[in-house]
Amino acid sequence: MATLVELCGGIPLDPLPPTRPRDPSVPHAPVRVPKLTPEEKKLALGNALRYFPPRAQSELAAEFARELEDFGHIYMYRFRPLVDMRAYPIDLYPAKCKHAAAIMHMIMNNLDPQVAQFPHELVTYGGNGQVFSNWVQFLLTMHYLSLMEWDQTLVMYSGHPMGLFPSHPEAPRCVITNGMVIPNYSSKMEYEKMFALGVSMYGQMTAGSYCYIGPQGIVHGTMITVMNAGRKYLKLNDLAGKVFVTSGLGGMSGAQAKASVIAGCVGVIAEVNCDALKKRYNQGWKGTCKRRLSLNISDSNSDDEMDWLKDWTDNLDTCISKIRAARQAKQPLSLGYHGNIVLLCSRSKTMRAGSLEDWPHHAWTTARLSQWKMTRRPVSLWCQVPAAARMAKSSCYWMEWWGSLWWGSQDPLHHDPSKNAPKPWEPDASVKRCKLSAQIHSGSRNIARPFQEGKKRAHQARSALASEESWT
Numbered sequence: 001m002a003t004l005v006e007l008c009g010g011i012p013l014d015p016l017p018p019t020r021p022r023d024p025s026v027p028h029a030p031v032r033v034p035k036l037t038p039e040e041k042k043l044a045l046g047n048a049l050r051y052f053p054p055r056a057q058s059e060l061a062a063e064f065a066r067e068l069e070d071f072g073h074i075y076m077y078r079f080r081p082l083v084d085m086r087a088y089p090i091d092l093y094p095a096k097c098k099h100a101a102a103i104m105h106m107i108m109n110n111l112d113p114q115v116a117q118f119p120h121e122l123v124t125y126g127g128n129g130q131v132f133s134n135w136v137q138f139l140l141t142m143h144y145l146s147l148m149e150w151d152q153t154l155v156m157y158s159g160h161p162m163g164l165f166p167s168h169p170e171a172p173r174c175v176i177t178n179g180m181v182i183p184n185y186s187s188k189m190e191y192e193k194m195f196a197l198g199v200s201m202y203g204q205m206t207a208g209s210y211c212y213i214g215p216q217g218i219v220h221g222t223m224i225t226v227m228n229a230g231r232k233y234l235k236l237n238d239l240a241g242k243v244f245v246t247s248g249l250g251g252m253s254g255a256q257a258k259a260s261v262i263a264g265c266v267g268v269i270a271e272v273n274c275d276a277l278k279k280r281y282n283q284g285w286k287g288t289c290k291r292r293l294s295l296n297i298s299d300s301n302s303d304d305e306m307d308w309l310k311d312w313t314d315n316l317d318t319c320i321s322k323i324r325a326a327r328q329a330k331q332p333l334s335l336g337y338h339g340n341i342v343l344l345c346s347r348s349k350t351m352r353a354g355s356l357e358d359w360p361h362h363a364w365t366t367a368r369l370s371q372w373k374m375t376r377r378p379v380s381l382w383c384q385v386p387a388a389a390r391m392a393k394s395s396c397y398w399m400e401w402w403g404s405l406w407w408g409s410q411d412p413l414h415h416d417p418s419k420n421a422p423k424p425w426e427p428d429a430s431v432k433r434c435k436l437s438a439q440i441h442s443g444s445r446n447i448a449r450p451f452q453e454g455k456k457r458a459h460q461a462r463s464a465l466a467s468e469e470s471w472t
Contacts, residue, residue, distance in 0.1 A: 005094050007081050008104075008146035011139050013056055019063060019078050022120065026113055027275045029121040029128075032072025034196035035189070041068060047198040048074045051136045073196050075121055079135040085119065086112045093146070099173040100148040106210040107131065107141070114283070115214065117251055117276070124212050125251025129204030130178075133159035133195070148173065158201035159208065176210075178203035215255035215280075222259035230263070239265035240330035243323060247271065247341040249280040249309065257309045257334035266326045267334045268319070269309070270341035277336050281309045312336030316343060 022028060036044060048064050049057045064074045087109035095101035110131045113119040122131045122138065132138045141161045144154050153167040156176040179202045181194065194200035206212040230239045242265045246256050249271040257280070260267020271277040310333060313319050319337045326333040337344055 002083060004083070004088065004092060007083050007139070008094050008142045010143040011051065011079070011136055013053070016056060016059065017078050020080070022077060026120055027118055027273070029071075029118040029123050031070070032192055032196065034072050034192040036068075036193060036196055040193065040197065041065075044068055044074065044197045048076070048134070051140070068196065072192070073121075074134060074198065076134040076136050077120065079139060080120060081135070081139070086114070095146055095148065097148060097150045097173070099150075100145040100154075103154075103174055103210060104142060104145050107138070110207060110210055110212050111138075114279070115212070115251075124204070124207035126204045126207070127250075128202050129207030129212075129251070130159060130201045131203070131207050131210065133198055133201045137161065158199070159203075160198075176203075176208065178208040212251070214251065215258070217255075219255040219258050219262070222255045223262045226259055226263040226265065226267075230265075239263050240332075241327045242266065243268065243327060245270070245341065245344060249273075249277050249336060254280045254309075257336070261310070261332045261334050264332050266323055266332070268323060268337060268344065269334070270337045270339055270344050272338075272340055274314075274338050277309075277312055277338050281312050281336060309336045310334045312338065314338035319344065 045061060045065055045068065049061060052060060060078075063078065064076070067074045067077070085108055087105050090098060090101035090105050093101040093104045095104060109115060110124045111119055111122060116122075116124045116131075117127065117129075122133070122135070123129055124131055132141070137159045141154070141156070144161050144164055148154060148164060150169045151167060152164045152173075153171050154164055154174045155162040156174065158178050158180070179191075179200055181191070181200055191200065191202065195202070201208060203209060206217075226239070226244055230236045230242065234242065236242070244260050244263075244265045245268045247270040249257070249269055250273075257267055257269050260269075311322065312335065313322065314337070316337070316339060319335065319339075322333070322335055325331075326335075
């Protein structure tokens with residue numbers, strides 16, 4: 001499949017493409033652990049083989065069974081197309097209508113190795129934001145789009161193309177639904193099982209809808225968050241010399257680096273995955289932006305070119321030195337640190353604001369360890385929640401994304417295995433002592449608000465009371 005025409009030709013059957021091992025040169029998704037019963041494994045295999053005629057099933061069955069056993073999902077790596085995966089000009093796609101070509105363009109952008117987090121597992125961002133469930137779904141969808149007329153609509157269900165249906169020119173060319181699950185069965189365990197069975201898929205917000213645009217889509221909201229945190233909690237309109245520490249340089253949180261510079265502060269972003277960090281650093285998306293040390297951006301008279309990430313280091317001492325130099329010079333900086341944010345926070349005595357945005361996703365010591373622990377030994381947040389609580393006592397304000405860290409820390413799987421699981425919590429005065437806040441995803445409104453009150457947030461008390469010894 002070297003050309004777009006061949007790519008849109010459907011499933012190659014005569015002959016079948018040769019088997020191929022996973023490519024070690026690209027990042028791969030963690031192994032999933034769906035915990036299927038023997039009967040469910042048979043069902044997962046049958047659901048995968050439904051795309052093929054009987055003559056091909058005998059050859060593919062054993063291979064797909066191995067994928068399910070080895071990776072927890074059937075990705076159908078054999079059918080990953082040998083084409084330069086990127087967004088081509090829509091005139092190059094073999095489509096009968098421009099709308100179909102535009103959808104092809106968007107799909108291939110989501111799977112571009114320079115864009116996608118785990119391109120060979122069809123994950124664009126978020127660790128599990130699937131574009132499709134497997135590569136045959138991709139091939140079938142591209143084929144249907146190449147046949148689409150102006151009076152047809154393609155219907156997609158969790159990565160599965162249900163077919164082209166008659167409609168009219170004013171109707172949507174594509175209707176998409178992902179992860180349609182009854183809330184009573186909407187648990188992580190049930191999702192892993194349904195995804196392995198091939199009956200549901202989580203497309204995040206813009207992966208499975210083919211409209212991912214990277215961190216640029218949330219730079220504005222992230223910048224407003226940092227600025228309003230300074231205004232509300234530090235009583236400042238100028239963040240020059242103030243340190244904002246956060247974590248994660250993945251598909252969405254890469255916006256934190258640029259937002260920090262626009263806001264005029266020293267932004268330090270920890271990332272355990274060196275591939276993700278280098279991708280953000282090497283992308284070099286530069287733009288002329290009027291900004292100054294003051295939060296009154298309109299007062300600036302200078303134009304500066306800004307990278308998403310200006311500099312990075314994997315040495316903690318070097319990182320601290322760069323932070324101190326930028327603070328003293330009151331120079332905006334976006335600095336990446338290849339390491340765990342807990343280690344960074346243990347050395348940073350000057351940070352005034354922190355964000356827990358990506359901690360719940362990959363809250364581990366290193367990237368390799370994170371991939372193993374997320375599937376085999378999910379114990380982590382017991383050391384990170386006390387870290388935030390300890391620093392909150394020293395005039396550091398925290399912003400968290402949707403409260404998922406605090407809720408996640410209550411899961412017994414995340415407790416220190418060397419200690420007994422904490423008893424059910426009760427509201428405590430320590431809840432009010434900790435300056436912990438939640439980020440509200442609501443555009444340009446004031447998106448920092450405290451959540452110290454009430455029994456709904458009382459679980460923070462247990463985190464705040466955690467010993468400093470367990471944090472080291």
